[in-house]
Amino acid sequence: MVRLVGTLAAILLALACSSVTEPSAMGQQPTVPGRSAARVLMLTTTAGFRHDSIPTARQVIASLAGAGAFSVTATEDLSAVNADTLRNYDVVMFALTSGELPFSPAQKAALVDFVSGGHGFIGVHSATDTLYEWADYGRLVGAYFKEHPWTQQGTVVVENSSHPASGGVADRLSITEEFYTFQENPRSRVDVLLHLDPTSVGTAGDYPLAWAHSFGAGRAYYNALGHFPETWRDARFQRMLAGAIAWTSGK
Numbered sequence: 525m526v527r528l529v530g531t532l533a534a535i536l537l538a539l540a541c542s543s544v545t546e547p548s549a550m551g552q553q554p555t556v557p558g559r560s561a562a563r564v565l566m567l568t569t570t571a572g573f574r575h576d577s578i579p580t581a582r583q584v585i586a587s588l589a590g591a592g593a594f595s596v597t598a599t600e601d602l603s604a605v606n607a608d609t610l611r612n613y614d615v616v617m618f619a620l621t622s623g624e625l626p627f628s629p630a631q632k633a634a635l636v637d638f639v640s641g642g643h644g645f646i647g648v649h650s651a652t653d654t655l656y657e658w659a660d661y662g663r664l665v666g667a668y669f670k671e672h673p674w675t676q677q678g679t680v681v682v683e684n685s686s687h688p689a690s691g692g693v694a695d696r697l698s699i700t701e702e703f704y705t706f707q708e709n710p711r712s713r714v715d716v717l718l719h720l721d722p723t724s725v726g727t728a729g730d731y732p733l734a735w736a737h738s739f740g741a742g743r744a745y746y747n748a749l750g751h752f753p754e755t756w757r758d759a760r761f762q763r764m765l766a767g768a769i770a771w772t773s774g775k
């Protein structure tokens with residue numbers, strides 16, 4: 525019996541040692557041994573306005589990935605969006621993208637098939653200022669940017685604290701941001717998670733700022749915050765994005 529326990533201990537030790545994962549040549553973070561971590565493809569390509577917060581956004585997502593719940597490959601190479609490459613991912617994130625990114629029809633079909641086939645999409649901030657001429661993308665991200673009337677401190681209200689992408693933060697968040705409005709209010713088509721308290725910027729009306737919805741068999745999430753590097757460094761924003769990765773990936 526003693527010998528058996530000793531053998532078992534040796535096997536377990538060997539398994540533990542062999543499951544330590546090295547970062548791959550693709551620049552991915554190591555994953556938690558024995559757990560299926562979400563694999564995120566993060567795109568920060570711009571064909572229009574380019575945010576100064578892009579380097580911070582990439583650093584922060586890589587840092588969050590270091591905690592082990594997901595791995596990330598960040599790129600500006602649009603050719604990464606194709607049916608073959610997407611087989612290696614659970615979630616595609618458009619972070620601070622802008623303009624009419626020159627995807628081919630095959631690439632567009634690959635992204636739509638990827639999400640509608642049961643995977644995840646995340647858009648952040650100017651992801652809604654992207655690909656206005658591609659209607660399927662508009663349905664995927666949920667709305668298109670209209671204007672940003674308020675760049676100032678404002679109050680963000682959490683509408684749905686039971687959702688993984690908005691739970692665990694305060695019910696109301698005071699934050700300095702460039703607050704977006706959209707060409708159409710997406711409320712009837714999505715589950716709104718955050719909205720701007722209009723009185724905090726001296727106005728009235730309904731201004732959703734983050735939402736989640738299903739897209740075929742897949743899941744899509746959008747968060748309008750992220751203009752400033754400080755927003756990406758904000759633990760509350762990071763918690764939302766980590767929750768969004770978990771929710772959209774189904775992991």
Ligand SMILES: [Zn+2]
Nearest residue numbers: 575649702751
């Ligand atoms: Zn902005």
